[in-house]
Amino acid sequence: MMYHDPVLLSEAIEGLSIDPSGIYVDVTFGGGGHSKTILEKLGGSGRLIAFDQDEDAVKNQLDDERFELVEANFRFLKNYLRMHDALPVDGVLADLGVSSHQFDTGERGFSTRFDGPLDMRMDQSVKKSAAQVVAEYDEEALERIFKLYGELRKAKLIARELVSVRDTESIDTVEKLKSVVERFGPKNKMAQFFAQVFQALRIEVNDELKALEELLIQSVDVLDEGGRLVVISYHSLEDRLVKNFLKTGNFSGKPEKDFYGNLIRPLKPVKNKVTVPTEEEIKRNPRARSAKMRVAIKNG
Structure with missing residues (x-):
């Protein structure tokens, strides 16, 4: 099964600053x-979960006794690490977003390039698909999704329009959704417009x-002192x-200080400048x- 080249691979591995026994x-x-690259850096006593x-993705299981794969959303990080007797950890890596394999598989409904069912579920065992969101959410809820998650004007x-059309027609395929909303997109930036519409539904x-x-909050609990968090994001x-949490310890981005005037933040950015791919x-x-x-280290 073909998957994409991992993004920012050498930079992410450097960011983790791997201890072979960690x-x-x-x-x-x-x-x-x-x-695979993390395992190459680990010694015999190291572990990777x-x-x-x-x-x-589960079909890509690695045959290595130091490796364990948990078939769950990372929002359950702390519970599963406790179950696997793997606390505290020395590093956490998150490469967010949709994999190239998911984008390139038309029947998953993530891509605007292929027609297919309007699905977009990363976990195919959950019930709510993008088609159900479009069919069942009221106008106000749909507006909130497109404004917040798609940043659509x-x-x-x-x-x-979606609420009006769905009364007479099913909007349950990629091409049908595109045909309903395309008149609201700028003609010279249609690909970007469709990407924003799909992003909004996928996030929901x-x-x-x-x-x-939840992952960011739990990473503080699971990391050992001096442990590192590496997060790659795409929008x-x-x-x-990520930026707000690393800089201020909260998601609003407003710094909070303790009684002594020290900034309250459990993680400290390794460098303030974001790392981006080379040309x-x-x-x-x-x-x-x-x-x-972005890379951060847990304060001691």
Whole structure:
């Protein structure tokens, strides 16, 4: 099964600063690219626990006694690490977003390039698909999704149109959704417009931002002192949450201080500047273009 080249691979491994005898977690296993490289850096006593909720990713299981794969969403990080007797850990890696395999599989409904069912579920065992969101949410809820998660200016008009059309026709395929909303997109930026519409629905279906918040909070609990968190994000909504949490210890981005005037933040950014892919990597792997990586260390 073909999966994409892991994005920012050498930078992510450097960010983890791997101790060969340490315990590491790859919370977005996917094709296993990052995990394989982490295992190469680990010695005989090192451990790697990976998470993935996608049954396609589970087929990429690695045959290594130091490796364990948890078939679950990373929002359950702390519970599963406790179950696997793997606390505390020395590093956590999260490569967020949709894998190339998911984008390239038309029947998953993630991509605007192929027609297929309007699905978008990362965990195929959950019931709520993008088609159900479009069919069942009221106009106000749809507007909120497109405004918040898609950052679409015409969110209200798009929501109203979907509610109007679904009364007489099913909106349950990629092409049908595109045909209903395309008149609200700028003609010269239609690909970007469709991407924003799909992103909004995907985030809602998979509860992605809430899951990310839970991951960031739990990473503080599971990391050992001096342990590292590496997060690669692909759109501004994710990156803003990560940036705020690393800088201020909360998601609002407003610094809070203790009685002595010290900033309350459990993680400290390794560097304030975000890491982005090189031109060479983008040329080799165009999907790396929007990637941003942030690294933090747990305060002692």
